[in-house]
Amino acid sequence: MAITVLSADEYQAQEFDAVLVRERTVLxxxxxxxxxxxxxxxxxxxxDAAPETMLSGxxxxxxFYGGCECGFVETESFPDLQEHMAELDxxxx
Numbered sequence: 789m790a791i792t793v794l795s796a797d798e799y800q801a802q803e804f805d806a807v808l809v810r811e812r813t814v815l816x817x818x819x820x821x822x823x824x825x826x827x828x829x830x831x832x833x834x835x836d837a838a839p840e841t842m843l844s845g846x847x848x849x850x851x852f853y854g855g856c857e858c859g860f861v862e863t864e865s866f867p868d869l870q871e872h873m874a875e876l877d878x879x880x881x
Contacts, residue, residue: 794832819865
């Protein structure tokens with residue numbers, strides 16, 4: 789299932805592989821089409837994602853598109869992020 793974002797400027801939700809929430813912007817990443825989109829936070833009406841895709845800022849390193857406060861990521865699309873999360877799991881055990 790893709791992560792969808794509905795913004796005030798569009799009539800249909802757009803699908804992405806990752807949506808990173810920052811202080812004033814939302815960064816939307818489509819890994820398959822190698823496309824990035826930044827939307828001002830006040831223009832985002834809705835983000836629809838499976839609960840297991842939600843990550844905290846600690847889970848998302850700065851090396852992954854500059855990090856975030858929180859986000860929704862289809863981790864199987866991003867092997868480097870999967871590796872980072874596995875390292876975090878090893879460090880907490």
